[in-house]
Amino acid sequence: METPVILKTNYKGNIKEYFAIPAGKLHTDLGVINLDELHAKSFGDTIRSHLGAEFVIQKPKAPDFFKYAKRTGAPMMPKDIGIIISNTGLCSSDHVLDAGTGSGILAIYLGGIAKKVVTYEIREEFMEVARRNIALAGLTNIELRHGDIAVEIQGLDEKFDLITLDTMDASKVIPHVPRVIYPGGYLATYSPFFEQAKEIRGAIDKTGFTEVTTIEIIEREISFTDRGTRPSTSRVGHTGFITIARY
Numbered sequence: 492m493e494t495p496v497i498l499k500t501n502y503k504g505n506i507k508e509y510f511a512i513p514a515g516k517l518h519t520d521l522g523v524i525n526l527d528e529l530h531a532k533s534f535g536d537t538i539r540s541h542l543g544a545e546f547v548i549q550k551p552k553a554p555d556f557f558k559y560a561k562r563t564g565a566p567m568m569p570k571d572i573g574i575i576i577s578n579t580g581l582c583s584s585d586h587v588l589d590a591g592t593g594s595g596i597l598a599i600y601l602g603g604i605a606k607k608v609v610t611y612e613i614r615e616e617f618m619e620v621a622r623r624n625i626a627l628a629g630l631t632n633i634e635l636r637h638g639d640i641a642v643e644i645q646g647l648d649e650k651f652d653l654i655t656l657d658t659m660d661a662s663k664v665i666p667h668v669p670r671v672i673y674p675g676g677y678l679a680t681y682s683p684f685f686e687q688a689k690e691i692r693g694a695i696d697k698t699g700f701t702e703v704t705t706i707e708i709i710e711r712e713i714s715f716t717d718r719g720t721r722p723s724t725s726r727v728g729h730t731g732f733i734t735i736a737r738y
């Protein structure tokens with residue numbers, strides 16, 4: 492697998508960027524870039540299109556995979572991923588259990604920090620996309636497994652510091668979490684609807700967690716224009732509710 496790159500240029504005051512795999516030709520508004528030339532270059536070097544536009548070569552980070560990786564469905568947004576990471580204190584010795592993998596975006600963020608991430612996806616056809624995204628991210632500590640987490644969790648003989656559930660049936664998985672979570676470990680669930688969040692809270696209440704909280708993260712970008720400075724009028728609305736519980 493080739494390492495992907497971000498190619499970035501400033502064109503008349505606007506930043507233009509492309510996510511590319513170093514092979515073949517990339518056709519851009521600013522000319523054709525011969526991507527084979529990337530093999531002789533390093534991050535921070537520049538590459539020119541046939542029209543002379545100069546692009547800086549950057550190493551992609553997790554937010555670039557959120558923006559550019561192929562998707563099988565809606566990935567979790569960075570604002571929601573961030574709150575899971577900060578509220579669970581995810582660190583480099585942690586083992587994480589994640590489901591469903593989806594496009595693998597949450598798994599990629601988690602894998603960049605944790606020691607190991609095991610991620611389950613029920614739909615085999617989605618696994619190929621996730622597998623490629625994870626490989627492009629260069630992460631070898633993410634193990635992608637096929638299966639229904641509600642069933643698979645019952646046969647696991649591993650333990651985890653953090654369990655992330657981004658599936659509609661998360662409440663069915665929760666009763667089995669105590670068997671596979673380290674004492675003091677965290678469960679983090681993502682639910683787009685109030686009804687689902689309520690089901691999750693019900694399951695958590697019956698399972699003996701402590702420090703339970705359900706939150707929604709509202710992100711406001713500030714726009715700076717000649718007319719003035721204010722919260723942007725176009726913004727991300729509701730995404731989901733995050734429930735975090737400690738065992």
Ligand SMILES: C[S@@+](CC[C@H](N)C(=O)[O-])C[C@H]1O[C@@H](n2cnc3c(N)ncnc32)[C@H](O)[C@@H]1O
Pocket residue numbers: 563564565566567590591592593594595596597598611612613614617638639640641657658659660
């Ligand atoms: C919203 S997506 C997850 C997105 C992912 N967190 C990301 O950031 O890319 C939900 C995924 O869970 C999978 N899924 C649903 N129920 C599942 C289950 N019981 N076990 C495993 N995967 C499941 C779906 O097929 C879908 O790909």
